[in-house]
Amino acid sequence: MLSAVLTVFVLAVLLGSVAVVARLESTDRRFRDVARARLHYGVPWGTLVVLGGVVCVYLFVQDGVTDLYDPVTIPYRAWSYFYPLGIVTSSFSHASFGHLLGNLIAAAVVAPIAEYAWGHYPDGDVPSWRANPWIRAVVIFPLAVVAIGILTSLFALGPVIGFSGLVYAFAGFAIVRYPIPTLVATIGLQGAVVTIYNSIRDPILVYVAQPSPPSSPSWADVAIQGHALGFFIGLVLALALLERRGGRPTAFRVWIAVLLYAFSKGLWQIYWFGEGNTYLLFRGPGVVIVATLAIVITLAVSDTDQHVVPERLERALPDVLSSSEHPHGHGSTDGRRLATPLDRLRGLESKGEHGSTVDRLARVCDIATGARGDGAGRQTGPRSRQVGVVAVLLVLAVLAGMAIPFNVLVLEDDADADRATVEVEDYTVEYVEEADHELVSGIGIEAVEDDAGLTASGVVVSSTERHAWIEAVTSQRLAFSGSETITVGGPGWRETVHVEREGWEPVGNDTVYQVWLWQDGDQPRHVYESEGSQADVLIDDRTVSIVPDDGAFRLSVESLETGDLSTTQVPDENESVDAGGLTFDRQNETVYAVSNGTEVAVASAETYE
Incomplete structure (x- = not known):
């Protein structure tokens, strides 16, 4: 009863705070007006369709409707290219209810931003059916999500399962157009929604400390390559859209958003498996890679597009190279290098009567190569945005390519015929x-x-x-x-x-x-059954061992003096048996060996939590 009252109280306070802020907000343009500018009726219909589809997969495909907390998972993993069912379903299936809930909340806060960037209203002339906001919202957007989901399954490393690759794709798409809102949503809003959900479900949590089984670290259970793959797929799609529509964010906004997002979401957690129960976390290299990729993405996305080689350095290089080749000058009596016709075309001697000619020639070169001219005598060459885009595409190719050898796995039937x-x-x-x-x-x-x-x-x-x-x-x-x-x-x-x-x-x-x-x-x-094991005790010059025997356990007594070996079954609780001159008495879950009035514990039943 108290929990129900607290749940209602929590909801009332949250709704009341929203109402008060809405009334105090003085701006003329309200949130719903901003939403309606790009979303039909201000609602992310595509996100709702996608999330509803994911829930349906969990309930009806994975049979979560039979047992909400124990879905069928093994057949819905992306095991191999030769298993199409897993490839098609893995991105929309989940390993547990908690896994599903976490991905639904993560998608609910970032997918609407990606859908908003896409928009239900086209920015230019498109065929009439594609201009229909309902088609764009409930058909094109969900179909694009399905296609990306299958793509992440095809090129994810290992038998992945879960919607998280698509969550990262939403983030990669949204962060290109709206870097700061995406950062706030994924870092701040997502955590707030999780906290609110937990406070409504369990207003008062009672935690009882208890032992837990050995387990791998949390970061070793994450499909880090699949997350990075999804992020870069979304990023590349957003770059293509940005090239057509424009509206690029500033370099600092992109850089800080990508860097903080990658750190907060663990994209730096590159790991592998060692021998036994050892796990290797490459923390330092991971941080270096994330910081480097943040710069690369900034170059590809931001509104700043400069030459890779600074103009002053570019102008100085020919002089340095020529001076090293002709230390006494070339055709000059005072040691200075005379300008060649090529120098004049490059603008190195752009002063005087040649200035206007060189300007025109440089502009012609810029137009012919598609580069932007930024001053007289400036050579054409790679620009920062071009380098950034190429680097992003290379990273995506590497992420996808590393999974191909693994995903062509063909499992052979090598089961041991003698193994039950x-x-x-x-x-x-x-x-x-x-x-x-x-x-x-x-x-x-x-x-x-x-x-x-x-x-x-x-x-x-x-x-x-x-x-x-x-x-x-x-x-x-x-x-x-x-x-x-x-x-x-x-x-x-x-x-x-x-x-x-x-x-x-x-x-x-x-x-x-x-x-x-x-x-x-x-x-x-x-x-x-395991091998037998000897107790670390010696009784009347006799050793005692526990030996498994086809579903039962036996006590084996060996005399060190004569080498005689005697066995008997482990006695039932509060029973006694004799073997090899010793009496074995079982009290509760412990077996004691008794000889000449001496009683020694030799073994105890394994206990479980």
């Missing part, structure tokens, strides 16, 4: 330890970290039909939780596979454990 698996339609679910990682390989950074021979341990789901391979549950997470579920499926169907682990921890040594897998409605199937 669970088959669900075309999916194979198995438990592995130290198996070759099918998606990540070394990139030759041994000077920093050994990244060769990367392996996977845990529950692996694969499908040769879909060219899919994913480490669905890591061994560390399973050791923490004891049981997990994996959802597999496809359009119109879903199945759940369960995994369970049980283990014993010998005193002072590694855990001995076994794993079971089963599909809903089936009996658990024993699929994995």
Whole structure:
């Protein structure tokens, strides 16, 4: 009851503050007038259509309507060029409800700015059907978003899933025309909307501190290449539109907006995988790359367009080169170089009677090459905007090209015939330890970290039909939780596979454990058992080990004096068994060895959170 009252109160205060500010605002041009200038009725209809489509994909394609917090994800990742379903759907699918919500909020604050820059009303003469604001809003804009989404799936690195590539494309498009509003929306407004949403959903949050399973750092779960790819796709499209429409922002606005946006959104977080549970974050190189690209983008976008080589330096270079070649002059008795006809054409001797001729010749050269003349005798050459645009296109080509070798992946059926698996339609679910990682390989950074021979341990789901391979549950997470579920499926169907682990921890040594897998409605199937492990105790010159035995656990007693070996099953709770001259007494979850009145703990059952 209290939460409901607080929710209503929060909404009332927020709406009241908006009403008060609207009444106090003294400008004649209100927000709705600004919105209506480029949006039909002042509403970003295209954004609403797109976001509605993303929600529908989550609910009805990924079957989020059955379980809102556990959608079907594996078949909707961009696994390979040979799996079209994943390529088409990955940009509009999500891994979880939180993933969906975060991308919806991010898109809701930046996509309207991109749509506003596009506009529902054409700026020039276009065919009548394209001039219709409804067509531009609910047909052309959403179709463009779908096309960009498929493009990001085609050239994203790895089995990506999520709308975030398109969110970055919206930002890259919007930041070209409206750099500061885009920066405010993505850094300030987005965080405010998230905070407001959380305060409405949970006005009072009760947090209970509890342990958590080992996990990768947050930045290692981000498709950084996909985000950068989306941003540069949006940027290039905006540059094309800007070239036709004009209205370029100032250099400082572009530079500060791109720099702060890239830093705040983690585009500097370039990372890779090391051996085991090691992750490499190239923080320094990432910052350098972002700062450099901010300058490159500024050159391509801003309203300033200058020659790359300063005029004074350009004029001085021929003299320096000529002086080095002819130290005593060339055709001169006093050591000075005489002007050649080429010099006069270049404007190096533009004074006197030749000045007007050189001006005209320079202007003719500018017109012929498409360059702008900016004074008598100025040579034509690359300009800053040209260099910036070429650099942006090269960056986009590199970002897209690096994914092509990976996306031609053809997964071969190399499952070990002796390894127990669970088959669900075309999916194979198995438990592995130290198996070759099918998606990540070394990139030759041994000077920093050994990244060769990367392996996977845990529950692996694969499908040769879909060219899919994913480490669905890591061994560390399973050791923490004891049981997990994996959802597999496809359009119109879903199945759940369960995994369970049980283990014993010998005193002072590694855990001995076994794993079971089963599909809903089936009996658990024993699929994995670890090696046995010896307790770090010595009782009457005897050692005690825990040994897995086809779904059960046995105690093994070895006499160091005679070498005799005896085994018995781990007793049930509050029961006792004998083996090798020792009595084993189980109290709760601990097994004690008893001999001649001495009682020593030898192992305890693995506990899970």
